[in-house]
Amino acid sequence: MPDPAPSPRTRARRLNYKAAYDRPTIDAILDAMPVAHVGHIVDGFPVVTPTLHWREGDRIYWHGSSASRMQKRATGEQVCVTVTLTDGMVLARSGLEHSVNYRSVMVFGRAEVVEGPEAKAAHLKTMMEQMFPGRWDQLRPITAQELKATRILSLPLTEASAKISAGPPLDPPEDVTWPVWAGVLPIRLTMGTPEPAPDLAPGIAVPDHATDYRIG
Numbered sequence: 437m438p439d440p441a442p443s444p445r446t447r448a449r450r451l452n453y454k455a456a457y458d459r460p461t462i463d464a465i466l467d468a469m470p471v472a473h474v475g476h477i478v479d480g481f482p483v484v485t486p487t488l489h490w491r492e493g494d495r496i497y498w499h500g501s502s503a504s505r506m507q508k509r510a511t512g513e514q515v516c517v518t519v520t521l522t523d524g525m526v527l528a529r530s531g532l533e534h535s536v537n538y539r540s541v542m543v544f545g546r547a548e549v550v551e552g553p554e555a556k557a558a559h560l561k562t563m564m565e566q567m568f569p570g571r572w573d574q575l576r577p578i579t580a581q582e583l584k585a586t587r588i589l590s591l592p593l594t595e596a597s598a599k600i601s602a603g604p605p606l607d608p609p610e611d612v613t614w615p616v617w618a619g620v621l622p623i624r625l626t627m628g629t630p631e632p633a634p635d636l637a638p639g640i641a642v643p644d645h646a647t648d649y650r651i652g
């Protein structure tokens with residue numbers, strides 16, 4: 437038996453056989469894609485803001501300027517955060533059956549603010565180290581002013597769902613002989629060759645955490 441949805445609003449209705457609620461599935465998607473979209477309400481209208489996120493155990497985090505509308509308005513409020521990986525375009529024999537192969541996660545909850553400079557610095561270090569191991573300690577240390585200017589929000593992963601769509605087009609039997617190409621166009625995220633900053637001091641080699649960086 438698959439894990440049940442943790443709450444009514446996380447229970448997938450449409451194509452619910454593609455949904456999953458177990459943490460290993462949810463965590464794997466969150467950890468594979470650092471870009472999230474934060475849905476929140478501003479003066480009664482919905483705003484969906486793209487941003488970076490990272491996971492620490494049972495919570496996801498995102499940060500921004502303390503002056504950012506998203507960070508100010510989402511603090512203490514109900515939000516919906518999504519993370520999406522697109523794995524392929526699915527070309528079927530009819531327009532209706534075209535689709536996308538994807539892995540996505542939706543998280544609901546009340547966004548909590550991280551208080552205190554020490555806690556903020558620790559979370560920012562974790563974010564950096566998850567992406568680029570060893571980099572934080574090589575950087576010019578973060579200042580009190582930079583910490584003050586940064587607001588970090590987080591959500592528990594208690595109300596989260598995943599949905600995964602994979603595989604070839606699923607045309608009805610009567611369409612399968614239709615003479616048009618059908619199949620999947622895989623989408624792969626690949627990293628390019630590191631491009632040094634134009635003002636990089638001479639003699640600084642590209643670090644492993646840059647050449648080893650992968651997403652997807």
Ligand SMILES: Cc1cc2nc3c(=O)[nH]c(=O)nc-3n(C[C@H](O)[C@H](O)[C@H](O)COP(=O)(O)OP(=O)(O)OC[C@H]3O[C@@H](n4cnc5c(N)ncnc54)[C@H](O)[C@@H]3O)c2cc1C
Binds near residue numbers: 520
């Ligand atoms: C890249 C991409 C492209 C897509 N393209 C289309 C499209 O063109 N048309 C279309 O109708 N749908 C598309 N989907 C699927 C879409 O995300 C919804 O799952 C679907 O539209 C059903 O929406 P609903 O509001 O009826 O969901 P419901 O089944 O009513 O949603 C109930 C709950 O299920 C969970 N849930 C639903 N969808 C997702 C999801 N994608 N990821 C994680 N949890 C989820 C949430 O907790 C949600 O609150 C796409 C998804 C992705 C990731």
